Amino acid sequence: MRTQVVIIGAGPSGLLLSQLLHLNGIDCVVLERKSADYVLSRIRAGVLEQGMVDMLERAGLGQRMHEIGLPHDGFRLAVGETALRIDLKRLTGRSVMVYGQTEVTRDLMQAHAARGAQVIYEAEAVTPLDFDGDQPRVTYVQDGVTREIACDFICGCDGYHGVARASVPKGAITDYEKVYPFGWLGILAHVPPVDHELIYANHPRGFALASMRSHSLSRYYIQVPLDTPLEAWPDAAIWDELKRRLGEEAAARMTTGPSIEKSIAPLRSFVAEPLRFGRLFLAGDAGHIVPPTGAKGLNLAASDIHYLSEGLIEVYREKSEAGIDAYSARALARIWKAERFSWWMTRLLHRFPEEGAFDARMQQAEMDYLAGSQAAQTSLAENYAGLPY
């Protein structure tokens, strides 16, 4: 088989790229290791920046998002004794959209199915080959048979543990990494959210986040040690912890109920540089990871795809490689700023086991500075709402 672009991974990066390329008349095949149901069962991000909302609209995917997504003009922060609302709309003129990654992926899958796009699920042993020359190809195994696709470009949209970055010769890509000494335990429950906006809290017992997927579906997170298994967290213990960490007022309003999903995610900052090797490109989690504080992971995947799709469209439309040559540097300039913001917000809102009373005072001072400074709030708000593409 031959196509123009092979995309590895059918997460949001891969499917969004495939959709944008298709709209511009470029052929592609998406190879995904898991089943479509498995991809949809992963509960991940929940907050979309305006830039990503605009992109989804351009990709013809705005309708359901605008019907059931929840625009949020601000969010709440609580650190120690200080509580503060960040008014995104007033400070930046922009808001964010609460619309889960699962729904974005579902919309993308439906658009692909409607046009009979080539998305091959349960493709095993996907292997990118010869991407340092001008005749790259990708092999994979389906139903026990090895198949090959020749192409012009390979896009690694296959997440942090994917095969694309791992296929690049050692030394050609530099990794920058920071691992945090705790994780986030997330639960999803069919209960109304505790507030109409998100609440991020730093309590002496650790971080907590009250989020949502709809008016009747809540998503909560707490900071947990990484050495405690999920089984040590029955639902009742999580609700108790949320009530303590989010404070008395929220606790009094909180509706609890059985969890329908529960998982622990480690926190990591990671960047691979550059995001290109020959005719292989990395995008989304394949090239970088942020800790989830600040909700940047999915949004960064979207901005990568913006730059990469522009570059690839330019190749076929204008016979110019200027866009793909600039891809890595353009994407990384935005990625590093989101890395900084996610790292900063993680430091502000978590209890670090190795840190003592001085560090707790620094967090309190940072928060008090924020509470008293419109300039500091604007800086936080413009990063949260999303820096320009």
Ligand code: FAD
């Ligand atoms: P992914 O969504 O990881 O998609 C990659 C796809 O590639 C997957 O479908 C995978 O099965 C496939 N794949 C992998 N290897 C291969 C292979 N060898 N061959 C073929 N296919 C392959 N961000 C937030 O903003 N907020 C959150 O709350 C949040 N929570 C998260 C929780 C977890 C557990 C994780 C892992 C991430 C979370 N993120 C969150 C980050 C956000 O979900 C990601 O940034 C986003 O999923 C990136 O999309 P992606 O398409 O680049 O990668």
Ligand code: DHB
């Ligand atoms: C969600 C996740 C985040 O990391 C965040 O900062 C806000 C919301 C969520 O899953 O709803």
